[in-house]
Amino acid sequence: MDLLSRQGLRTDGRRSGELRRIRCKMGVFNQPDGSAYLEQGNTKVVAAIYGPHEIRTNRAKAPNDSAVINCQYSMATFSRSERKRRPRDNKSAELTLHLKQAMATAIKTDLYPKSQIDIFVQVLQSDGGNYSVCVNAATLALIDAGIAMEEFVISCTSSLANGETPLVDISHLEETMGGPSLTVAILPISGKIAMLETSQRIHINHLEPVLTEAVRGCRYIYENLNKIIKKHYEEIGGALNWGTEEYNI
Amino acid sequence: MSLVSLNEAEKVYIIHGVEENFRCDGRSRQDYRPLELEMDIVSNANGSARLRLANSDILVCVKVEIDTPLPEAPKDGKIEYFVDCSANATPAFEGRGGEHLAAELSRFLCLAHGPVFNLSKLCIVPGQSCWKLFVDVLILECGGNLFDAVSLAAKAALCNTSLPNIVGTYEDGQNIDLQISDDPFDTKPLEASDLPVLVSLCKIGNSYVADPTIEEEICGAGCIVVSVTPKGNVTAVLKKGAGSFMPDTLNEIIMSGSHIGILLNKALNETLIQDMSSNVCKQQYGFLK
Numbered sequence: 001m002d003l004l005s006r007q008g009l010r011t012d013g014r015r016s017g018e019l020r021r022i023r024c025k026m027g028v029f030n031q032p033d034g035s036a037y038l039e040q041g042n043t044k045v046v047a048a049i050y051g052p053h054e055i056r057t058n059r060a061k062a063p064n065d066s067a068v069i070n071c072q073y074s075m076a077t078f079s080r081s082e083r084k085r086r087p088r089d090n091k092s093a094e095l096t097l098h099l100k101q102a103m104a105t106a107i108k109t110d111l112y113p114k115s116q117i118d119i120f121v122q123v124l125q126s127d128g129g130n131y132s133v134c135v136n137a138a139t140l141a142l143i144d145a146g147i148a149m150e151e152f153v154i155s156c157t158s159s160l161a162n163g164e165t166p167l168v169d170i171s172h173l174e175e176t177m178g179g180p181s182l183t184v185a186i187l188p189i190s191g192k193i194a195m196l197e198t199s200q201r202i203h204i205n206h207l208e209p210v211l212t213e214a215v216r217g218c219r220y221i222y223e224n225l226n227k228i229i230k231k232h233y234e235e236i237g238g239a240l241n242w243g244t245e246e247y248n249i
Numbered sequence: 250m251s252l253v254s255l256n257e258a259e260k261v262y263i264i265h266g267v268e269e270n271f272r273c274d275g276r277s278r279q280d281y282r283p284l285e286l287e288m289d290i291v292s293n294a295n296g297s298a299r300l301r302l303a304n305s306d307i308l309v310c311v312k313v314e315i316d317t318p319l320p321e322a323p324k325d326g327k328i329e330y331f332v333d334c335s336a337n338a339t340p341a342f343e344g345r346g347g348e349h350l351a352a353e354l355s356r357f358l359c360l361a362h363g364p365v366f367n368l369s370k371l372c373i374v375p376g377q378s379c380w381k382l383f384v385d386v387l388i389l390e391c392g393g394n395l396f397d398a399v400s401l402a403a404k405a406a407l408c409n410t411s412l413p414n415i416v417g418t419y420e421d422g423q424n425i426d427l428q429i430s431d432d433p434f435d436t437k438p439l440e441a442s443d444l445p446v447l448v449s450l451c452k453i454g455n456s457y458v459a460d461p462t463i464e465e466e467i468c469g470a471g472c473i474v475v476s477v478t479p480k481g482n483v484t485a486v487l488k489k490g491a492g493s494f495m496p497d498t499l500n501e502i503i504m505s506g507s508h509i510g511i512l513l514n515k516a517l518n519e520t521l522i523q524d525m526s527s528n529v530c531k532q533q534y535g536f537l538k
Contacts, residue, residue: 023537024537025536025537025538028536029304029306029337029389029390030304030390030392031252031304031338031339031390031391031392032337032390035337037535037536037537042292042293044535044536046337046389046536047337048336048337050340056340070343072336072343072344074333074335074336076308076310076333076385076387077310077331077333077383077385077387078291078293078294078297078310078312078383078385078387079293080293081293083312083314083383083385087333087335118336118340118343120335120336120337120340120343122335122336122337122387122389124291124308124387125291125292125293
């Protein structure tokens with residue numbers, strides 16, 4: 001089976017440059033300070049933020065002048081088609097670290113000295129690009145929690161089909177039977193790269209087109225999420241009369 | 250368990266409210282908070298349900314696999330309960346923090362379902378192969394009364410579960426190879442409507458309340474969890490938390506729990522029937538609502 005048919009269609013009917021459907025909701029839970037649900041195609045993630053609050057873990061090692069960021073990436077045992085035995089294993093420990101690094105580049109930690117921000121992401125259903133969706137969901141939840149950030153952190157994946165065509169936002173099928181897959185997290189306004197990982201070796205000549213495609217995917221996701229966030233706050237603000245004289249009184 | 254802490258005055262206020270049979274949220278002692286249930290949330294599972302009991306948010310998925318039966322019970326299938334307390338629910342569950350609660354929940358759920366669930370229905374070829382059900386519970390938010398919420402969600406998910414039909418078998422000497430239907434709609438539903446639900450009754454002051462909130466759980470002196478079938482039979486009882494009960498009170502609590510359990514089962518069954526009858530072009534909301 002080819003990843004890209006002669007007509008230029010992928011296994012799920014998308015073209016090489018098309019992303020999956022994005023749907024999201026901010027503020028799904030009441031108890032966390034911020035929460036978000038995000039689905040990209042069949043990959044579904046919930047993220048919850050607790051904080052900034054006083055430091056609970058490793059108080060001795062905590063820096064004095066900035067916030068501690070604490071992450072946990074966890075995958076539901078039923079999230080894949082094959083059942084997982086444990087929700088957290090070595091792989092999720094690695095992803096936890098990557099998530100923490102990516103989010104730490106954007107959060108203004110120096111505004112919250114002697115405090116801790118907890119970022120918990122939970123994969124409910126997985127169909128490729130889990131890490132990317134988790135980063136995007138964590139960004140939404142951080143915005144919902146009202147934590148100061150330099151800008152969004154947006155992540156996307158891409159792969160290479162038939163050794164020439166870059167595919168954006170790859171599914172689980174394309175991840176497992178395809179060529180090298182690349183995950184990138186960027187800060188979309190400045191265009192800086194916050195995290196980059198390739199799954200296997202990739203020819204240097206291919207790196208540039210694949211990376212460009214992933215970054216283009218990130219920008220598309222950024223525009224979409226930005227629209228959704230603006231609409232969300234328009235609705236909230238509309239109910240509270242934000243920006244009107246009534247609210248100012 | 251959670252981040253809630255109460256001072257003496259708040260506790261006294263809650264306890265006095267319970268004494269007056271008028272709780273902080275306006276309920277009487279026997280009332281439940283609003284329940285929301287949605288089925289078929291996770292598409293790659295054989296059955297799933299998401300339940301919200303006020304702020305408690307539970308997602309349960311049932312997956313089936315083919316396994317070999319145990320030698321001591323060759324005609325029985327298998328069922329395994331697994332509870333994961335996600336850190337999303339409360340930071341206290343981070344890492345291994347939720348393991349004790351998870352173990353208590355899964356063990357008691359297994360104990361409660363055990364006497365009622367007919368494992369022989371899961372048998373395919375006696376002594377050779379059987380279905381194994383994995384009931385995976387994920388706690389996404391906890392707003393008190395986890396036992397009741399988990400049991401309701403688990404029962405709903407099991408009622409939503411359907412086993413794939415077996416279309417053919419190949420015999421190769423001693424081994425039997427089973428061929429499972431590829432059609433996702435070629436299934437038969439798992440009969441689970443006679444499973445029990447759990448009813449927690451928390452002792453506060455001299456009386457006891459159903460469906461305690463987190464704040465009431467903190468004020469309470471011990472909690473009795475009763476597992477009640479739709480007919481009102483009690484299959485298991487658990488006393489959790491610190492605090493002690495007089496034998497008379499215990500009897501009264503179990504009787505009252507059994508009464509509440511019948512009503513709860515009835516409400517759940519009605520909802521499930523309503524859900525099944527409106528199966529055609531049903532609007533899926535999931536977490537987007």
